[in-house]
Amino acid sequence: MELLLVIPPVDIKLGLIIALVGILIVFTALAVMSLIFNQIPKFFKNQKRSKLLKEGKIKDHEECCTDLSGETNAAIALALHLYMSEMHDMESNVITIEKVSRRYSPWNSKIYGLRNLNFNK
Amino acid sequence: MELLLVIPPVDIKLGLIIALVGILIVFTALAVMSLIFNQIPKFFKNQKRSKLLKEGKIKDHEECCTDLSGETNAAIALALHLYMSEMHDMESNVITIEKVSRRYSPWNSKIYGLRNLNFNK
Amino acid sequence: MELLLVIPPVDIKLGLIIALVGILIVFTALAVMSLIFNQIPKFFKNQKRSKLLKEGKIKDHEECCTDLSGETNAAIALALHLYMSEMHDMESNVITIEKVSRRYSPWNSKIYGLRNLNFNK
Amino acid sequence: MKRALTVFGIILFLGLISWAVPNQKMGDLGREVAGNEVVKEKSSQSSDLNQGSQASADHAKRGVKNFWSYSGFANASIKHFLMILAGLLFLYLSIRHGFEPLLLVPIGMGILIGNIPFLLNSGMEIGIYEKGSVLNYLYFGVTAGIYPPLIFLGLGAMTDFSYLISNPKTLLLGAAAQLGIFVTLIAALYLGFTLPEAASIGIIGGADGPTAIYTASRLANGVKMWNGIQSANLIGPIAIAAYSYMALVPLIQPPIMRLLTTKKERLIRMKSPRQVSRLEKILFPIIGLLLTCFIAPSALPLLGMLFFGNILRESGVTRRLADTAKTSLLDIVTILIGLTVGASTQADVFLTTKSLMIFALGAVSFMVATAGGVSFAKLMNLFLKPENRVNPLIGSAGVSAVPAAARVSQVEGLRADPTNHLLMHAMGPNVAGVIGSAVAAGIMLSFLL
Amino acid sequence: MKRALTVFGIILFLGLISWAVPNQKMGDLGREVAGNEVVKEKSSQSSDLNQGSQASADHAKRGVKNFWSYSGFANASIKHFLMILAGLLFLYLSIRHGFEPLLLVPIGMGILIGNIPFLLNSGMEIGIYEKGSVLNYLYFGVTAGIYPPLIFLGLGAMTDFSYLISNPKTLLLGAAAQLGIFVTLIAALYLGFTLPEAASIGIIGGADGPTAIYTASRLANGVKMWNGIQSANLIGPIAIAAYSYMALVPLIQPPIMRLLTTKKERLIRMKSPRQVSRLEKILFPIIGLLLTCFIAPSALPLLGMLFFGNILRESGVTRRLADTAKTSLLDIVTILIGLTVGASTQADVFLTTKSLMIFALGAVSFMVATAGGVSFAKLMNLFLKPENRVNPLIGSAGVSAVPAAARVSQVEGLRADPTNHLLMHAMGPNVAGVIGSAVAAGIMLSFLL
Amino acid sequence: MKRALTVFGIILFLGLISWAVPNQKMGDLGREVAGNEVVKEKSSQSSDLNQGSQASADHAKRGVKNFWSYSGFANASIKHFLMILAGLLFLYLSIRHGFEPLLLVPIGMGILIGNIPFLLNSGMEIGIYEKGSVLNYLYFGVTAGIYPPLIFLGLGAMTDFSYLISNPKTLLLGAAAQLGIFVTLIAALYLGFTLPEAASIGIIGGADGPTAIYTASRLANGVKMWNGIQSANLIGPIAIAAYSYMALVPLIQPPIMRLLTTKKERLIRMKSPRQVSRLEKILFPIIGLLLTCFIAPSALPLLGMLFFGNILRESGVTRRLADTAKTSLLDIVTILIGLTVGASTQADVFLTTKSLMIFALGAVSFMVATAGGVSFAKLMNLFLKPENRVNPLIGSAGVSAVPAAARVSQVEGLRADPTNHLLMHAMGPNVAGVIGSAVAAGIMLSFLL
Numbered sequence A, B, C: 001m002e003l004l005l006v007i008p009p010v011d012i013k014l015g016l017i018i019a020l021v022g023i024l025i026v027f028t029a030l031a032v033m034s035l036i037f038n039q040i041p042k043f044f045k046n047q048k049r050s051k052l053l054k055e056g057k058i059k060d061h062e063e064c065c066t067d068l069s070g071e072t073n074a075a076i077a078l079a080l081h082l083y084m085s086e087m088h089d090m091e092s093n094v095i096t097i098e099k100v101s102r103r104y105s106p107w108n109s110k111i112y113g114l115r116n117l118n119f120n121k
Numbered sequence D, E, F: 001m002k003r004a005l006t007v008f009g010i011i012l013f014l015g016l017i018s019w020a021v022p023n024q025k026m027g028d029l030g031r032e033v034a035g036n037e038v039v040k041e042k043s044s045q046s047s048d049l050n051q052g053s054q055a056s057a058d059h060a061k062r063g064v065k066n067f068w069s070y071s072g073f074a075n076a077s078i079k080h081f082l083m084i085l086a087g088l089l090f091l092y093l094s095i096r097h098g099f100e101p102l103l104l105v106p107i108g109m110g111i112l113i114g115n116i117p118f119l120l121n122s123g124m125e126i127g128i129y130e131k132g133s134v135l136n137y138l139y140f141g142v143t144a145g146i147y148p149p150l151i152f153l154g155l156g157a158m159t160d161f162s163y164l165i166s167n168p169k170t171l172l173l174g175a176a177a178q179l180g181i182f183v184t185l186i187a188a189l190y191l192g193f194t195l196p197e198a199a200s201i202g203i204i205g206g207a208d209g210p211t212a213i214y215t216a217s218r219l220a221n222g223v224k225m226w227n228g229i230q231s232a233n234l235i236g237p238i239a240i241a242a243y244s245y246m247a248l249v250p251l252i253q254p255p256i257m258r259l260l261t262t263k264k265e266r267l268i269r270m271k272s273p274r275q276v277s278r279l280e281k282i283l284f285p286i287i288g289l290l291l292t293c294f295i296a297p298s299a300l301p302l303l304g305m306l307f308f309g310n311i312l313r314e315s316g317v318t319r320r321l322a323d324t325a326k327t328s329l330l331d332i333v334t335i336l337i338g339l340t341v342g343a344s345t346q347a348d349v350f351l352t353t354k355s356l357m358i359f360a361l362g363a364v365s366f367m368v369a370t371a372g373g374v375s376f377a378k379l380m381n382l383f384l385k386p387e388n389r390v391n392p393l394i395g396s397a398g399v400s401a402v403p404a405a406a407r408v409s410q411v412e413g414l415r416a417d418p419t420n421h422l423l424m425h426a427m428g429p430n431v432a433g434v435i436g437s438a439v440a441a442g443i444m445l446s447f448l449l
């Protein structure tokens, strides 16, 4: 290809620098984030634990705030399996897994029913 | 502040004029609107009343088209109280109080159920 | 009207050409489309028919893939009548007739109920 | 009596203010303010203020007077009131009588908004034709022709082409009803419009608001040159005429339909439509796009979007996109196009002889289109086997105006035979009419751009 | 202890990088980078690279250093951290304490986004004031005044004016609460702001974010000239002040309300509102539009859209348009206006003496407005028959800040008498306040544009 | 046989028209129309018309001929048909086989729309590269880089970062998979692309459409200068390549994953994720924004919006904004970006050697990225306690392509052990990959803008 003749070698050199620095910084950034989010729960857990300890709700050697149990995990796994088998049917470029959350709407509040009956035409 | 030195006294004078004229006109505008909407229901009530009178549905001395009763008001007040206690949970920069209205949608019309069964694949 | 004086006669001539060519081409375009969509179902029907014939599911002289029956048509007509009598109530600049289709949503998948119970707070 | 009181109150209010502004008489309401003079007055006054030599009561009075000169009362003319009445009429017809409310309510309110009188060229950035105003920014979607294709996207996502696919010969009815477009084109030329203007006016006969707006924004936009003559900006009148007549379809069409058909023809029962497969529905927008746009590439912005919306609908795998295209997106664009088209009827721009002629031509256009569709249906019947004949009442649905025109066919059909439902048969020519008028627009754009 | 570990980790990371960039000390964090020098350094360095005469380890080090010079760490100043703290405060107040979250969460996040330090004028197209950046494009909706009318459209589609229609005299309370606007205007003039700037600042007292932003975008936009002096760009501070105080309405108003009312007044029970017919609801936006905009045409972009939205809601035939206007459209514009107003607080532009003065004036403004509303209610009562008297606690709702101010009235009413619900009575002045401050804005625009 | 009839019908139609236009042979279909000549011909013809000296039948024939010269048939070349086939292929793959339909259906239809042949430079304002056309206005969101951040806003509002927060070390996998970006950058340089072009091509390896489009719109936009050389406009090919390979992730990744892992590794079971508190979820976007954007401010438009969307979601008090951001707003932008990116493949711009090379490099990029993620997972395991080890199959999910890549991990995991569900573990690196590639893009923009 003729294009090959045009490459200025300096671009390669600068490109290599960018690549090296780039991969280094991407790792650094995500590693720092990883570090921070590794510490946050421990920090909160400790706060919670010392609070519970103070209040005498747990004893000194007891664990507090445990992770999910094995059964829970199995249940999730099963659910995931069901989820995967329906996969073909879902719209797929979009991310992710969301809880169905009951959503408070003021429009459903009792007042409207009442108003509806006797206040507005 | 150095800024204070820069004030042209004329701006103050014009500012005062704008303020005076402004508050005057705001009041005038809203007062006229108030006046108009004060009259509108009376106008319609009269129309309705004379129509009912003509049709003999009410007698000359009877009131027509009364306002809401006291009980209604109490019911609304109670409802409002309930509403206020849920207040913290609602999204709050948005206005207001709306009736839940049944909303006609052609998609729910009976035809579609039928078509669904036997016309389209 | 003064405007009448300004008409360049050439515009009339070119206008006539555009009108003639225009109506001709509109017809041609929609006629070709009509022709194509007339053939498409026959093409698919034939494919389906020969497949069924090959598999022995229908006999040589049998029709395959019939159109809607008369009763169906009557049912639709009735439904249409009901539809028309509700017409005044519908929002009307918008086209069309749509099936109510059950819509798969991943958010309703069983996994989320499960996760809701025990995985997320 | 109380009504009199209200009126009295308003008059009192106006009287009070006009008393405060003695040099300007109420009788001036009808005059056109000569913008420059008032502005000059303002600047001289503000320099007076700068000298600060008068008493402050006098100042306040001058302030009110100055403010008054910017108010709607000081700048109103009889034209403004006429247009405001027109806007109120639109609101009345749509809200009280349900004529195409999704279009006429925004347009009606837009007419009010566009005809609040204000001091032109005073830099207040209010008017729709004033650079930098909010309305002007929103109006850009009209002048640049952006809104109509987005509406077509939503319509495509909303439209079920099944009826058309199941009975493709009704496509020809959609073609026949475009006759109105070309007849009106010639008529407009005879009335003295330039060719691009006449073409835009003709499109009113397509009974398709977005197509009419798109064509006008390209050909009759106040900028387009033709044989050395600059076109007028006819977007407003054309759009208003198109939507008005679309709303009036239930009044315009029936007499013509009855005139052109015999009782026997109106009784024709049509074969029930056949089942349409999903594959056919998917192929329709693809083939439709390629075919029509190869023939008339200028129709691409309209038809491309229509068929794009339709494939989002029919593909079965992009439902959420189709849903948004036919709800939020369509609604937002409908609000904006209605508002700005309405507001573009600013009295000084709109109330011209040309607008009147456009309204007259539009009426003709709709009638010819209706007649074209019905007649062609009768012509087709001559060549069709008896069991395949079409009821000529569905021919009129070829004007588009979806689904109002199809309903007119249904109503007229029921009038002749209360058990003969034509609605679903009429949906075919109805949506074909949308395609037909977009192709017609594309052809004229090819010639004239 | 673990917390210390985290902090230590971050410091370590920063230390490592700063070690790689020996010429730039960590202590430099607080200085303002002199953009030009770094850029120059970059270009000389890149020409070095072109000569390719150094070892590659050296190159990589220079690469990191170069990259570092563009990073937020190298360009941060104490001002940035102050603003970031402000953003975090907004997020905390809105998420933890529920203060107007729909506005303060976007604004708070916007403040963070707008105050990520970067190398100014380096062509990276990040900053909101940098031509060609995405934020700058989105910010155009603020500077051109497009977002506020769209928000008013949504608010109109959302607002039930029944309470106002059923008790029209509460419109006057909405007028009285605009006192804050005009008092602040004068106060701002005395503090040395130019007249257009002062008018924009005054509007903060209208307690209406979109109106404040619209007015500022017209009068205090950094471009507007007045007596030969260019206005400062105060859109950011004004918007932030307006929204902050709107969020703080539950804290600002009660003391003033209690100060100005007697126990007896706070106990006044108001007549229950009468039934409002559909026709009245339809007439309201039409008459409201014509009347207010004839008086102050400059308020058209705001009030026109408010009443347009309301007729979509009340007409009964355009429900889908009203629904979209008050959901998708309103949400999209809310997201964009919150984000860009927040980001417009870019430290170097925002942290000035003027901003501080604006915040001080805003507080005054809210207080005067509250006092105005309450006092006028007391004044009205002097002229009203006993059974028609208004509870002065609803006067404070005239500041708009819908519906927060109405709730304050309700809460204060319940405090005096736990069975006296004022919410629905307060909704009248509350929505009247929206109209009132838009009219006030229109008047000032008429004078000053 | 009937099929033949259809084809015959079309040929007949074309034949009829070409008969009417005797000077232009059907064989000309493949040639590039020399725009100027036809235009010249048109103007001379229209002056002929002005002289009005020929018979009208002749006129009509010339009219048809003139119209023909603007049609797609007259302007089609083999390139157009190739691109149309490509568009049909996209539609087929997405509709029939469900490959990323929300992106590929709009892109596929966009390719058809963009490759309808028309007469270039004829002022018809159709083409996406033609100033004033509707497509060109919509395309502005791509060239100005506005759409990608809005998509990130929606993705942020949609994405649950719980899995990432519960297992932060998977962030490193998201970093490792960015290896593909930098390797491709070097490879592209060797193939002769300029540095900014190469950087944009590299980002394809990030497996993130919006990031790729944003980077290309900044660096390979046909305007950007580098060392005196103007970059090519590579937005189209890069976007198409990125989305194509994202759709093909289920085909590209598995062989590489199996090649690089042992059976034993594929069986690793991971600890179930821990419960994540609401506070952590709220802190994540805040800390993420500050940290990543301090490091790479150029990533602000992307990451700022991603984290902004996420806080709308997680704050718990702005649900309606998050809902709109992830539904209406995301859908509208998806429709527009898909359509315009597809249409930007206009044959004469798209079909170049560069596009081919970009497709080749894109494939390499995805493979290296996959290998990077998987290998780094294996490397991590060397340093982790046995109970904390990660299954290397989730490493490949670090390429982003959310959630397709995570599903590939799940499927491959089940293949090795039908009871070992990796999906939720893979969501961590998957969303980390989005952050990682945006940071990588930011770094390259810092260097190259």
Ligand code: NA
Pocket: D205, D206, D207, D208, D398, D399, D400, D401, D433, D434, D435, D436, D437, D438
């Ligand atoms: Na039509």
Ligand code: NA
Pocket: E205, E206, E207, E208, E398, E399, E400, E401, E433, E434, E435, E436, E437, E438
């Ligand atoms: Na207010």
Ligand code: NA
Pocket: F205, F206, F207, F208, F398, F399, F400, F401, F433, F434, F435, F436, F437, F438
């Ligand atoms: Na990635």
